[in-house]
Amino acid sequence: MAEDSPELLRAAANKKLGQHFLFDPDILKRAALASGPVEGRDVLEVGPGPGGLTRALLDNGARKLVCVEMDDRFADALQTWPEATQGRLSVERGDAMQISLASLMERYDLTAPIKIIANLPYNVGTPLFINWVLQSEQIGEMALMFQKEVAQRICAKPGSKHYGRLAVIAQAVTRPRMAFTLPPGAFKPPPKVASAVVVTERLPTSEAYPHLEALQTVTAAAFGQRRKMLRASLKPIMSETVSAEELLNSAGIDPTRRAETLSQAEFRKLTSEWLKVQPSSSKA
Numbered sequence: 001m002a003e004d005s006p007e008l009l010r011a012a013a014n015k016k017l018g019q020h021f022l023f024d025p026d027i028l029k030r031a032a033l034a035s036g037p038v039e040g041r042d043v044l045e046v047g048p049g050p051g052g053l054t055r056a057l058l059d060n061g062a063r064k065l066v067c068v069e070m071d072d073r074f075a076d077a078l079q080t081w082p083e084a085t086q087g088r089l090s091v092e093r094g095d096a097m098q099i100s101l102a103s104l105m106e107r108y109d110l111t112a113p114i115k116i117i118a119n120l121p122y123n124v125g126t127p128l129f130i131n132w133v134l135q136s137e138q139i140g141e142m143a144l145m146f147q148k149e150v151a152q153r154i155c156a157k158p159g160s161k162h163y164g165r166l167a168v169i170a171q172a173v174t175r176p177r178m179a180f181t182l183p184p185g186a187f188k189p190p191p192k193v194a195s196a197v198v199v200t201e202r203l204p205t206s207e208a209y210p211h212l213e214a215l216q217t218v219t220a221a222a223f224g225q226r227r228k229m230l231r232a233s234l235k236p237i238m239s240e241t242v243s244a245e246e247l248l249n250s251a252g253i254d255p256t257r258r259a260e261t262l263s264q265a266e267f268r269k270l271t272s273e274w275l276k277v278q279p280s281s282s283k284a
Helices: 006-010 025-032 052-059 072-078 082-086 101-107 125-134 148-155 165-173 212-224 244-250 264-276
Strands: 042-046 064-069 089-093 114-119 139-147 174-182 195-202
Touching: 025 052, 025 114, 025 139, 042 052, 052 064, 052 114, 064 072, 072 089, 082 089, 125 139, 125 148, 125 165, 125 212, 139 148, 139 174, 148 165, 148 174, 148 195, 165 174, 165 212, 165 264, 212 264, 244 264
Parallel strands: 042 064, 042 114, 064 089, 114 139
Antiparallel strands: 139 195, 174 195
C-alpha cells in the first residue's frame, strides 16, 4: 500500500464517514482471505480508504475488484494504481447505500457469484449488510468488518442476549460466522469498541427462505417489543379477521412465548402462516 500511495498513510480519517483504517499487512491479508481464496474471483469492496485491503485483494489474485468510495482523496489515489489502468481495479465514486448492486455488476461486467470483502464504515455497516442479504442471489461469500457487537448480533443463536431481528434475517439466506476479532488499537484512529470480521456464505436455494420482505415485517413486530409475549407484539401486523393468538396456534407456537426464544425454523413457519392470511395484494 505504501508504495502505491504513500501520501495516504498520513491522510486523516473522516469521522463523518465512519473511517477507521487498518495498516497491518498480516491483518489485511487475513481479512482478504477470511472467506476463502479470492484468486480468479470478482470482488466488491466498500470504503477502501488508503487501500490496504485493496492491495491485499489484488495481490492475492482477485480477477476484478470494484471499490466504492465517497472520499475523493482515496478515490483519486486508487485510480492511479497500475491495476486501474490494466482493468483489474475500478473505482466507483459515491455512496454505497445509494448504488444498486445489479447496476455495479452490469457496469463493470462482474461475474456472479461475486465476493464482498470490506472494512465497512461503522455508521452504515448494518444497513449495507441488510441490503446485500436481501439481494444476495448475485453474492457468494462475504467477509465484512463490523463493530464486534454487530457481528455478535448477526451470528447469534436463539435465547442469547444478542439474538434478534438481524440474526433471523441474516440466517434466513446465509450461514454466518465470526472469523476473528480485533482490538481498537489495531485501527487508526482507534474506535471506541472492538471489531470483528463476519464471514457469510449463501445457503443453497433449497435451504434459503424466499419471503424475506415478509420475514422483515414479522421480525420487526416480534422484536419491536421484546418484553411482550408474541400474542401482544404481533398485534400491529394482524388483520381484523385473524388474531395474533390464532396465527401463533396455526404455526404451532405457544402464544405466550417471546421473540428471542424462536428458532429460525419457527420464524419461517410463523412468517409463512402470516402470509397466508394477508390480502393477496400485500403478500411478499
